[in-house]
Amino acid sequence: MxxxxxxxxxxxxxxxxxxxxxxxxxxxxxxxxxxxxxxxxxxxxxxxxxxxxxxxxxxxxxxxxxxxxxxxxxxxLVQRSVHPASLYDALVEKLSEEELQMLVSSFDILGDIAVIEVPAQLEKKEKLIADAILQVHGNVKVVAKKAGATAGEFRIRPVKIIAGEKRTTTLYRENGCEFELDINSVYFSSRLGTERKRVATLAKNGESVLVLFAGVGPFAIGIARQKPQAKITAIELNPKAFEYMEKNIARNKCKNVKAILGDVRKVLGTEFEKCADRVVMPLPKDAHLFLDAVFPACKKGATVHLYSFGDSKNPYEETERAILQTAKKAGRKVEIMNRRIVRPYSPSTVQVVVDFKAY
Ligand SMILES: C[S@@+](CC[C@H](N)C(=O)[O-])C[C@H]1O[C@@H](n2cnc3c(N)ncnc32)[C@H](O)[C@@H]1O
Missing domain, CATH: 3.30.70.2580 (Alpha-Beta Plaits)
Structure with missing residues (x-):
């Protein structure tokens, strides 16, 4: 030959x-x-x-x-296109098979920021990986890596920029709404978009809705836009997240959302007795600990959406026990209406939501 x-x-x-x-x-x-x-x-x-x-x-x-x-x-052989179609294609000649297997190919894109998890063994190659993400995803302008666990009262996960522009602020679009945010000073997860849409669809015009642990406003604004006749109060403790929520309420032209900066327990304690038709509690780590403050705010027949973590083998047991026990202490009856797994969280833990009515 x-x-x-x-x-x-x-x-x-x-x-x-x-x-x-x-x-x-x-x-x-x-x-x-x-x-x-x-x-x-x-x-x-x-x-x-x-x-x-x-x-x-x-x-x-x-x-x-x-x-x-x-x-x-x-x-x-097949000729490669100048712009690789996938991260795998972009890196196949630059990483070994073993390294490619390690690469966490699913990462979050928040607006124009990609947030990736770099396994310890690949840290020396993180710049190579980040540059490949910029090459493959034309809309991504910043690549940040997770630099710690989600922690603290404000539920913030620190990130470090490893490629692209040097900023952590972005504009995120979801279900026809826009959210300004800074991923280094507020909590935000793009993985809850379906859940936010579900709750906005269930809410009814004319309802009084309490969105607790409101962050930069995605649940409150999602409901407000879909149900313009609903009256929404959104409570958030992190001053930075509150600031962004106010900006986002104005950006999305929501006249029916009132944002309050403060601790849910203290704010509810003052002026919200028997006022809510619906309560949203998106603080999976601890929301159940606030149920004693929430029951007094519920009208008879109010719907509560409680987010929580559960054991993946028995996801709802602990959450439902907390609901029943706290309801009993508050002298209220409850009816569980719906339960679903929102997303896997770790190999042994899932994030769940339980919807219940408080009578
Ligand atoms: C898991 S995040 C959810 C944020 C938002 N709802 C979302 O879906 O993006 C929980 C939020 O609750 C806030 N938070 C924690 N404890 C709080 C409290 N006691 N009162 C009010 N907000 C609180 C945190 O600052 C954080 O923004």
Missing amino acids: ILLKGAFNQEGLFMVLCAKVPRKNAEKVRQMLAQKDALDYSYATHRDAEFVYFALKRECGLPSFSKYGANLAQIP
């Missing part, structure tokens, strides 16, 4: 000069070829059951790799 850098075969397919390497030695040989600057990244690597085929720029003394069972070959 005469090996040319690239040639058409009899069927008119473009035949590319490759290193044909047994799968078990593929990574070793790939690294050696990369060191010799012999790999041609404009073609996608091909794999079959036994071999991996790397496109080559030139022959590059491949016989020295024969001890790894590598040979030269010519096969038709």
